[in-house]
Amino acid sequence: MIAKKRYNYFRILALPILLYGLFAMHSCYAQEHPSLILTKKGVSEIRTQLGKLPLFDSSLAAVKAEVDKEISTGIHVPIPKDYSGGYTHERHKRNFLMMQKAGELFQILQDEKYAVYVRDMLMEYAAMYPKLPLHPQTRSYARGKLFWQCLNDANWLVYVSQAYDDIYDWLQKKDRDLLEKTLFRPMADFLSVGNPQFFNRIHNHSTWGNAAVGMIGLVMDDDELVQRALYGLKNDGIKAGAKDNDGGLIKVEGQRAGFLANLDEPFSPDGYYTEGPYYQRYAMYPFLIFAEGLHNLRPELKIFALKDSVLLKSVNTLLNLTDADGEFFPLNDAQKGMSYYSRELVTAVDIAYHFGGNDPQLLSIARNQDRVLLDDSGLSVAQGIRDGKAEPFVKTSINLTDGPDGKQGGLGILRYGNDVLTLVFKYTAQGLSHGHYDKLSFSLYSKGDEVIQDYGLARFVNIEQKGGGNYLKENTSWAKQTIAHNTITQNEITQFGHDYETANKHHSDLYFFDASNPDVQVVSAKEDNAYPGTGLHRTMAMIKDDNLEKPFVLDIMKVTSNKRNQYDLPFYFMGQVMETNFKYTSPTVLKPLGTANGYQHLWVEGVGGPASDNIKLSWLDQGQFYTLTSATDAQDELLFTRLGADDPEFNLRRDAALMIRRKDTQNTVFASIVEPHGSYSPVSEFAVNATSSIKNLKVVYDGADYTAVTIEDTKGKEILFVVTNRDASVKSVHQLKIGDKVYKWTGAYHLFGE
Incomplete structure (x- = not known):
C-alpha cells in the first residue's frame, strides 16, 4: 500500500x-545567469567576502593556480x-x-x-x-x-x-x-x-x-x-x-x-543507497548538484524535501559508512581507499550543510577536507568554520535499512568507542548490478585498519594497463563470488547460483539490532533464499568484558538445511601469522582449492584439523595482535588459502584466509571470536599482551528456539551468551535449562556472568 x-x-x-x-x-x-549552481546573489556575496574567509580564499587560490596552469598549455x-x-x-x-x-x-x-x-x-x-x-x-x-x-x-x-x-x-x-x-x-x-x-x-x-x-x-x-x-x-x-x-x-x-x-x-528511508557506499559516493554528485539546480530554478518541486529529505539525509548516512580514516567500507563493487576527501563528498558536505539546516558536525568534515566549493554552499561552510561553529562528527552504532521502503534488508554497524572497533554486517538486498553474492557477510576494523576484510572490486580504476581501467573478468570470477567473502558457501556453489535475476528478487531479513548498551551490542539477521532448503541465521555481538583488555566480536552462524551439505566459512585476515594451536601440512606444490565459483582462484597453502574442540589463529598487523578462536568439530578441515591461482595477469591481490570446512553436515553452528589484544612496537621492540585471553569457546546448547555459547577467559571467568532463534521480541520472557542450571531472561538475547 x-x-x-x-x-x-x-x-x-x-x-x-x-x-x-x-x-x-x-x-x-x-532567465538570469548564472542561476544553476552559482547565483547572482551568491556571486555578489562571495565577492564581498573575499579575503575574509580563510578556507574559501585558500580554495579559490588553489583552483586559480590549477586553471591558470592549464590555460597556459593551450x-x-x-x-x-x-x-x-x-x-x-x-x-x-x-x-x-x-x-x-x-x-x-x-x-x-x-x-x-x-x-x-x-x-x-x-x-x-x-x-x-x-x-x-x-x-x-x-x-x-x-x-x-x-x-x-x-x-x-x-x-x-x-x-x-x-x-x-x-x-x-x-x-x-x-x-x-x-x-x-x-x-x-x-x-x-x-x-x-x-x-x-x-x-x-x-x-x-x-x-x-x-x-x-x-x-x-x-x-x-x-x-x-x-x-x-x-x-x-x-x-x-x-x-x-x-x-x-x-x-x-x-x-x-x-x-x-x-x-x-x-x-x-535506490535510497532507503535511512538514506542508504542500495549499490553500496562506493557508488553512493559517485552518485551523490549528480544527485545533489542537479538538485541544487532544481532548487534554484524549479523551487516549486521542493526537491530537497522529497522522500523526507532523503538526499540531505543520505550525506550523513554516507559519512557513517566510513572508517576512522574517512575511507568508505568496500561493500559490493568498491575500490578500497576511496574516502570522503573525494571531490564528490566535498560537494555533498557543502550542499548538505547549506541546504540541510547548517549541521555543525558537517563543518568538522569540511575542515578535514580542507577545501570548499566556490559557490553559495561553499561560502556558507567557510563562514561557519571561520565563526567557530564546527563540532566533531560523531559516528555511532547504526542500523541502516535497504530498499525504497526500508524493507529489503539492511546494514548493521557496531562501533565501540571512537572507532576502536567497528563491525560491518551486511544483510542487504542484491545492490543492483554492482552487488555481490555475500549475504550475511561481515568485515571488521580497528581504527582505520582492516582486521577481517572484504575484497571490494577487481578493477584498477582509470589505469589503462589493467583492462583499460575497467572491470576485470576476475570481478565476476572472484570478487562477486560468495567464497570471496566472510560468509557461508554451501557445496562450493555461489549464493543464488550466481544468478543476478534470482538474487535481485531476494534480500536478507533483520532479526534484531540492539546497540543500547555500548558494552554489549548485537545485530542478528536471517537469509532463507541463498541456498534452496537451507536457512542461515547469523548473530554478531561486540562485547567489552572487564577481564579483557579490548572489546571482541562474537560470531554465531546457525545453519539449518533439509539435507546434508558441505559448508565453507572463511576468515580473510590481514597481517602476519604468529601461531596456531593446530597442526597443518603445507604442500610443496600449490594447487587450486576448486575449479569454479571463485575456488579456482584460491591456492591451498596449508591443510590441517582441530587438535581440540577449539582452534586458534593469531596474527599481527599494524602493531596489534589478533586471535581468531573457533569452536570446531573433530571432523572439521582447516584450510589456509591464498588468493592468486588462475590469475596469469596478476589482477588479484595475494590475500590470505583461514577457512573452516564442515562436510556431510545438515544442521550446525559455527561459533567464533575475533579478539584484538596487545601491541608491538618496532621501535622499542616490545611485544605486549601478545597471546589471547580467551581460553575456551563452546556451543553449550543449540535447538530450534535457542543457541547458547560459553566464553571462558584465561583468568577463569566464564560468561554465557544466549540468543533466541524464533522470537525477537524485546518483551518476551524466556527460560532455558543448560545442564543443571536454569537461565531466565527477557528479550531476544542475554549475556550472563558479565
Whole structure:
C-alpha cells in the first residue's frame, strides 16, 4: 500500500496539466545567469567576502593556480579513441573539470580570460561533435562519443552545464545558438532518446544521464529536456532482457525511470543507497548538484524535501559508512581507499550543510577536507568554520535499512568507542548490478585498519594497463563470488547460483539490532533464499568484558538445511601469522582449492584439523595482535588459502584466509571470536599482551528456539551468551535449562556472568 501511494505521488506529479502549471511560468520571464549552481546573489556575496574567509580564499587560490596552469598549455580536444586511463579519455575528463572551474573563476574574479578559455574550448567541441561517430571502443552496453561509455559523456555534460551557465550572459547570442544547436541539444538527445538502455533505468549510470540532460535543459530554459530528465522517456525502446556490462538487467517491465524515480527507488528511508557506499559516493554528485539546480530554478518541486529529505539525509548516512580514516567500507563493487576527501563528498558536505539546516558536525568534515566549493554552499561552510561553529562528527552504532521502503534488508554497524572497533554486517538486498553474492557477510576494523576484510572490486580504476581501467573478468570470477567473502558457501556453489535475476528478487531479513548498551551490542539477521532448503541465521555481538583488555566480536552462524551439505566459512585476515594451536601440512606444490565459483582462484597453502574442540589463529598487523578462536568439530578441515591461482595477469591481490570446512553436515553452528589484544612496537621492540585471553569457546546448547555459547577467559571467568532463534521480541520472557542450571531472561538475547 505504501509503495502504491508513493508511485501515485510521482504519477500525479507527472500529469501534463500539473507539469504545464509547474513549467509554463518559466516562459513568462527571461532567465538570469548564472542561476544553476552559482547565483547572482551568491556571486555578489562571495565577492564581498573575499579575503575574509580563510578556507574559501585558500580554495579559490588553489583552483586559480590549477586553471591558470592549464590555460597556459593551450586547448586540447583530441579525437576520442581510448578506454579509461588513456590519453584521450583523461584529456576530455580534464577538460570538463577545468571548464567548470574556469566558469566559477570568471564569475568570482571577473577576469575575461576564464570566459574566453571556456568559450574557445566549447567551440572546439561544437566543431568536432557533429562529425563524431560512436566511440571506437566497443565494450560498453551504451557507447558514448567523447568517451567509451555514455556514463562519461554524461559526466562531461553535468560539469560543462555549469560552465555554460557561468559564461552564458557574456557569450554573444550567435555563439549560444551555435553551441546549443550543434553540441548541447544533440548531446542531450544522444544520452536520452539515443540511448534509452542507459537513460531509462534505475542505476547510478542513469542518475548521471538524467542530471546531464536536466542541467543543460535548465541552463537553456528547455522544459522538454527538464521534464525528460525528471520523468524519463515514455517510449524507451529497450529490448527485453537487455543487460549492462556487469550482467545487470537493464529494464524490468513497467519500471519507472527518470531522476525522481532514481531518487526514490535506490535510497532507503535511512538514506542508504542500495549499490553500496562506493557508488553512493559517485552518485551523490549528480544527485545533489542537479538538485541544487532544481532548487534554484524549479523551487516549486521542493526537491530537497522529497522522500523526507532523503538526499540531505543520505550525506550523513554516507559519512557513517566510513572508517576512522574517512575511507568508505568496500561493500559490493568498491575500490578500497576511496574516502570522503573525494571531490564528490566535498560537494555533498557543502550542499548538505547549506541546504540541510547548517549541521555543525558537517563543518568538522569540511575542515578535514580542507577545501570548499566556490559557490553559495561553499561560502556558507567557510563562514561557519571561520565563526567557530564546527563540532566533531560523531559516528555511532547504526542500523541502516535497504530498499525504497526500508524493507529489503539492511546494514548493521557496531562501533565501540571512537572507532576502536567497528563491525560491518551486511544483510542487504542484491545492490543492483554492482552487488555481490555475500549475504550475511561481515568485515571488521580497528581504527582505520582492516582486521577481517572484504575484497571490494577487481578493477584498477582509470589505469589503462589493467583492462583499460575497467572491470576485470576476475570481478565476476572472484570478487562477486560468495567464497570471496566472510560468509557461508554451501557445496562450493555461489549464493543464488550466481544468478543476478534470482538474487535481485531476494534480500536478507533483520532479526534484531540492539546497540543500547555500548558494552554489549548485537545485530542478528536471517537469509532463507541463498541456498534452496537451507536457512542461515547469523548473530554478531561486540562485547567489552572487564577481564579483557579490548572489546571482541562474537560470531554465531546457525545453519539449518533439509539435507546434508558441505559448508565453507572463511576468515580473510590481514597481517602476519604468529601461531596456531593446530597442526597443518603445507604442500610443496600449490594447487587450486576448486575449479569454479571463485575456488579456482584460491591456492591451498596449508591443510590441517582441530587438535581440540577449539582452534586458534593469531596474527599481527599494524602493531596489534589478533586471535581468531573457533569452536570446531573433530571432523572439521582447516584450510589456509591464498588468493592468486588462475590469475596469469596478476589482477588479484595475494590475500590470505583461514577457512573452516564442515562436510556431510545438515544442521550446525559455527561459533567464533575475533579478539584484538596487545601491541608491538618496532621501535622499542616490545611485544605486549601478545597471546589471547580467551581460553575456551563452546556451543553449550543449540535447538530450534535457542543457541547458547560459553566464553571462558584465561583468568577463569566464564560468561554465557544466549540468543533466541524464533522470537525477537524485546518483551518476551524466556527460560532455558543448560545442564543443571536454569537461565531466565527477557528479550531476544542475554549475556550472563558479565
